[in-house]
Amino acid sequence: MKKIEAIIRPTKLEEVKASLEDAGFNSLTIIDVKGRGQQKGIIQQWRGQEYRVDALPKTKIELVVNDEDEDKAIDVIVSSTRTGNIGDGKIFVLPVEKVIRIRTGERDGKAI
Ligand SMILES: Nc1ncnc2c1ncn2[C@@H]1O[C@H](COP(=O)(O)OP(=O)(O)OP(=O)(O)O)[C@@H](O)[C@H]1O
Ligand SMILES: [Mg+2]
Known part of the structure; x- marks a missing residue:
């Protein structure tokens, strides 16, 4: 099993959720995060002054999938x-390593 963590633009959340659902991935966790990549945030101008905003709002989605579904989930998220x-x-x-459905005690593939 694999956990796929995707950090995306918040404006893309609805689209990726819909596409994942269409592809059969119903379960996911959504987290509001802040972060920066290789550009170290962005420079913003305000009243003639420049400010570095060094952590931008992003959205993280997490889904745990069976090994054979990894590539499909990645393709859906990227596209x-x-x-x-x-x-x-x-x-x-x-x-x-392990997945347990609390309600039933089912494990791993049966619990995803
Ligand atoms: N190496 C990393 N470790 C942890 N988080 C990261 C890493 N790279 C990116 N992130 C997270 O992903 C978000 C988006 O990153 P971003 O798309 O800007 O990556 P990038 O490497 O700068 O690529 P690009 O050049 O396309 O912007 C960041 O705001 C941060 O939250
Ligand atoms: Mg970047």
């Missing part, structure tokens, strides 16, 4: 969030 501009976001994939 529904990519604009081609800097700041589109990043996807991290982590191994997951």
Whole structure:
């Protein structure tokens, strides 16, 4: 099993949720985050002064999937969030050891 963590533009959340659902990925966690990438935030101008905003609001989505669904989930996320501009976001994939559905006690593939 894999945990896919995608940090995306907040404006892309609804689109990626809908696309994931269409592809059969119903369960996910959504977190409001702040962060910066290789541009270290952005420079903003206000009243003639320049300010560096060093952490921008982003949205993180997390979903745990079976190994064989990893590529499909990544493709769906990339195609529904990519604009081609800097700041589109990043996807991290982590191994997951165990999943337990609390209500039933089911584990792993049955619990995803
Ligand atoms: N190496 C990293 N470690 C942890 N978080 C990261 C990393 N890279 C990016 N992020 C997170 O992803 C968000 C979006 O990153 P971003 O898309 O700007 O990456 P980038 O490497 O600067 O690529 P680009 O040049 O396309 O902007 C950041 O605001 C930060 O929250
Ligand atoms: Mg960037």
